[in-house]
Amino acid sequence: MGMLCAVTFNRYGRLFYLDPGEFTPKVGQKVLVPTDDGPEVAECVWSAQWVSEETSGFPKMLGLADDGDIARDQQLRDRKAEAQVAAKKLIREHELPMKVVAVDHIDGASPQTTIYFTAPHRVDFRSLVRDLGATLKCRVELRQLSARDSARVQGGIGSCGRDLCCATFLTDFEPVTIRMAKDQDLPLNPLRISGACGRLMCCLKYEHPLYQDFQASAPAVGERVETDEGAGRVVAHSVPRDAVVVRLDADGSRKVCPKASVCGSRKLFAERYANSNPE
Numbered sequence: 444m445g446m447l448c449a450v451t452f453n454r455y456g457r458l459f460y461l462d463p464g465e466f467t468p469k470v471g472q473k474v475l476v477p478t479d480d481g482p483e484v485a486e487c488v489w490s491a492q493w494v495s496e497e498t499s500g501f502p503k504m505l506g507l508a509d510d511g512d513i514a515r516d517q518q519l520r521d522r523k524a525e526a527q528v529a530a531k532k533l534i535r536e537h538e539l540p541m542k543v544v545a546v547d548h549i550d551g552a553s554p555q556t557t558i559y560f561t562a563p564h565r566v567d568f569r570s571l572v573r574d575l576g577a578t579l580k581c582r583v584e585l586r587q588l589s590a591r592d593s594a595r596v597q598g599g600i601g602s603c604g605r606d607l608c609c610a611t612f613l614t615d616f617e618p619v620t621i622r623m624a625k626d627q628d629l630p631l632n633p634l635r636i637s638g639a640c641g642r643l644m645c646c647l648k649y650e651h652p653l654y655q656d657f658q659a660s661a662p663a664v665g666e667r668v669e670t671d672e673g674a675g676r677v678v679a680h681s682v683p684r685d686a687v688v689v690r691l692d693a694d695g696s697r698k699v700c701p702k703a704s705v706c707g708s709r710k711l712f713a714e715r716y717a718n719s720n721p722e
Contacts, residue, residue, distance in 0.1 A: 445498030449489035450474055456598060457611055462503045463491040473508035473516075480549050484508045484516035522548045526556045529578050537571050540564075544588060545596045554581040561593045591616055594640035601638060601646075608645050619643040623651045626658070628680070650682075657682045661702050668705040670698060677705075 448468055449458045461476065468474050468487040475482045482505050508516070523546045530543050545559040556579055568585050575583040588596065591609065598610035609616070624636050624647055638644040662668050662677050670689055678697065679688035686699050 445494065445496075446491045447494050447498055447501060448487055448491040448504070450476060450485035450487050452476075452483065452485050453598075454486070458488065459485070460501055462498050462501045464503050466504055466507060467491055468504070468507060473513055475505035475508050475512060477502050477505055482512075484512050519548060519550065522550075522556075526558065526575075526579055530558050530560075530575060533571055533574050533578065537568075537574075539566055539568060539571060541566055541568070544593050548581075555584065556581055557584045557586060559586050559588050559593075559596060561588055561590070590640040590642055594638065599639045601644075603646070607639060609640075613645060616645065617648050619645060619647050623647045626651060626654050627682075654682050657685070657702070661687055662705060668700075670700050670705060672698060 446463055447460050448463045449460050451458055459476065461474075466474070468490060470487055470490050472487045473484050474487055476485045526548060527543055527546045530546070534541050534543065539562075541560045541562045543558060543560050547557040547559070549555045549557075556575075558575070566587070572583050572585060594607055595609040595613075599607050601607050619642070621631065621643065624631060624643070627647065627650065629636055629647075636644055636647065657680065661680060664677050664679065666677050668675060668677055668687070668689060670691070673691055673693050675689040675691040675698070677687050678690045680686075681688060681699060684699070685703075686701050687705060689698050689700050689705065690696070691698060
């Protein structure tokens with residue numbers, strides 16, 4: 444058990460959790476975060492709170508940012524903006540099919556600027572790198588991103604109305620298949636099951652185990668079952684409600700029944716439990 448706080452380097456960006464140590468940062472306050480390139484300034488979005496999990500594996504906050512740290516961070520952001528404008532201008536001049544999505548810059552004895560871009564295919568950007576190096580007066584590296592990584596870097600709003608999962612909390616992209624959409628009885632319309640990146644939505648993976656467990660224990664569509672109102676045939680599943688839709692033989696009406704009420708073993712268990720525990 445220990446204390447954790449959450450910070451972000453960009454507004455509405457990915458959250459990083461830190462051990463605040465002896466510090467008590469407040470929401471909106473700038474703090475120093477350890478990175479591979481040295482201390483960086485981030486904004487606290489979740490003040491330090493006690494959590495039940497072990498916190499020894501989380502990085503430790505270096506302290507609260509002072510005016511000098513904030514000025515250095517602003518200078519770094521200005522440098523990134525300058526590099527992004529220069530890169531877009533030179534890409535147009537070289538007529539390359541590239542789109543700049545993010546820029547990273549490292550100050551120090553040997554400053555370096557990394558430009559992340561997307562392109563429909565491999566691009567020969569050797570002349571572009573030379574011109575960028577001469578313009579920015581530092582070492583320049585270009586990295587091509589996949590569609591998913593591009594959405595992670597840029598961020599955005601998903602069809603659910605919330606910030607993209609990959610831009611906020613997802614750390615790894617797990618495989619998502621069209622079979623998951625079929626198991627969840629979703630329309631196989633690319634516009635309905637694709638995310639901002641144009642690939643299958645990562646959230647299809649979240650509920651898939653629930654659908655698998657339900658289908659393994661529930662009566663299949665077309666199977667005959669007994670309900671409180673008589674016999675019928677299963678015509679649909681309602682997984683979120685843990686129920687099945689039954690068309691009754693008596694009048695053809697449809698009835699939503701809890702899965703436990705139409706599964707023989709569970710129904711028998713419920714009856715035995717009721718008989719052994721009378722009210």
